[in-house]
Amino acid sequence: MIYKPLISRLVLALSLVLLAMPVIGQDAAAATVDLEAGKTLFRNYCATCHNKDMKSKLTGPALGGLEERWADYPREDLYSWIRNSQAMIQAGHPRATELWNEWKPTVMNNFLNLTDADIENVLAYINDVYINGPGGKLPPGDPATVVAVEKPNNTPLYIALALILAILAIVLARILANLNYMLQLKEGNTSATRRTLVDILTSKGLIAFVIFALVVLGGYTTVNNAIMLGRQQGYAPEQPIKFSHATHAGLQQIDCQYCHDGARRSKHSVIPAANTCMNCHAAVKVGSQYGTAEISKIYASIGWNPNTGTYIENYDQLSESEIEEVFKKWIADTYVQENSTLDEKGEKMIEDQWKGIKTSLTNETKKKIQGPIEWVRIHNLPDHAYFNHAQHVSVGKVECQTCHGPVEQMEVVQQYSPLSMGWCINCHRQTEVQFKDNEYYKSYEHFHEELSNGTREKVTVEEIGGLECQKCHY
DSSP: OOOHHHHHHHHHHHHHHHHHHHHHHHHHTTTOBBBHHHHHIIIIIIISSSSSTSSSSSSSSSOTTHHHTTTTSOOHHHHHHHHOHHHHHHTHHHHHHHHHHHTTTTHHHHOOOOOOHHHHHHHHHHHHHHHOOOOOOSSSTTOOOBBSSSSOOHHHHHHHHHHHHHHHHHHHHHHHHHHHHHHHHHHTOTTOOOOOHHHTTTHHHHHHHHHHHHHHHHHHHHHHHHHTTOOTTOOOOOSOOOOHHHIIIIOOOOHHHHHHHGTSSSSOOOOOOHHHHHHHTTTTBBBTTTTTTTTHHHHHHEEETTTTTEEOGGGGOOOOHHHHHHHHHHHHHHHHHHHHHOHHHOOOHHHHHHHHHHHHHHHHOOOSSSOOOOOOHHHHHHHTTTHHHHIIIIISSSOOHHHOOOOGGGOOOOOOOOOOHHHHHHHHOOOBBOOTTTTTTTTTTTHHHHHTTTSOOOOOOOGGGTTOOOHHOO
């Protein structure tokens, strides 16, 4: 009977740990905001009408202090206003009506695609800039994700739980051993012995259980790692040039296939050569985020002299010191134009940018600055898997974002989809083939007939052989 209180306390402690786990995770997750994502969303959706200093009016009101002005209403009202302001005005919401009377007839755009998390990220970025100045705490142009509240690390919690369970198991084993010993004495077995902790830990039953657990854990780990071999969802490596898709595809709305023109006509989407960049950057010489720092790397790789606006003759034969002279002059002249004089800060910036050019365009196997930019590959299917971009883009009319996610919102591109076999198969099972006005599928006469007479509503990729092994594995 002396063990009853001990068992009760252990069970109570274990229950409290289990109950606390979801609460801890939920609270921290709810508080997590991404300032970099908020910055991108603000630039893509808000900056057209609202001043980026968050303090001055533009086409729309200054956004600084927005949350305080909506503090008397539920948070969901603010979400609804951002998504569909006119609906709230028509419903007679007091704050919505007040804003409409002040700013009419200017109509705020609808943003029905924004999630609650997106809106929270934008609000966090607005507050950051409003409180901390033009760039906020977020360094201008810094592609790294800034998280105001880090996601919780529950590993210590799980370790503590495992230790509690282990202690509980040992205590219960000792209790059972003592009860068994007392029972044997009661039955008159005077030769009975009490099992020690060492006896319990070295018993055949416990050893068999540990071996079984290790086999299960090892098998699970092996199979799981084999399944995940080569997958890198979320992989976002640092590139030699800080190319912002959010600026080019999002803010400037450059079509994906303008740069990745192979996607519509070949197996590969292709990485654009520097001469594609020069179609714009022969004129756009100073970037909106990084100034001369990143665009100069393009010029240095291809041999463009931004000082004269011409390509450098025999550029491949130039020494590093000659290239250094060209680009240091360019960076210095640009700095002087913006700041009137070349001060100590400017001198340091010139050295830093030149070092950045060398670091980005040279490595152990590429000793010269001249030559192609060596981008880091992100999406890489196994050699035994065949994928054709043209088949999906030109024939299947699949949008780039279907596989690559909202690239137009990404400062640093990452692998959005798992690109696993199961993911592809599910897509082929669910995706409807666009038969209408598509010459490629003209030969499927029976499907066209069934669609015409109403006996069939749609044709999926699976039904035209999209799950045949040879389609993807030769």
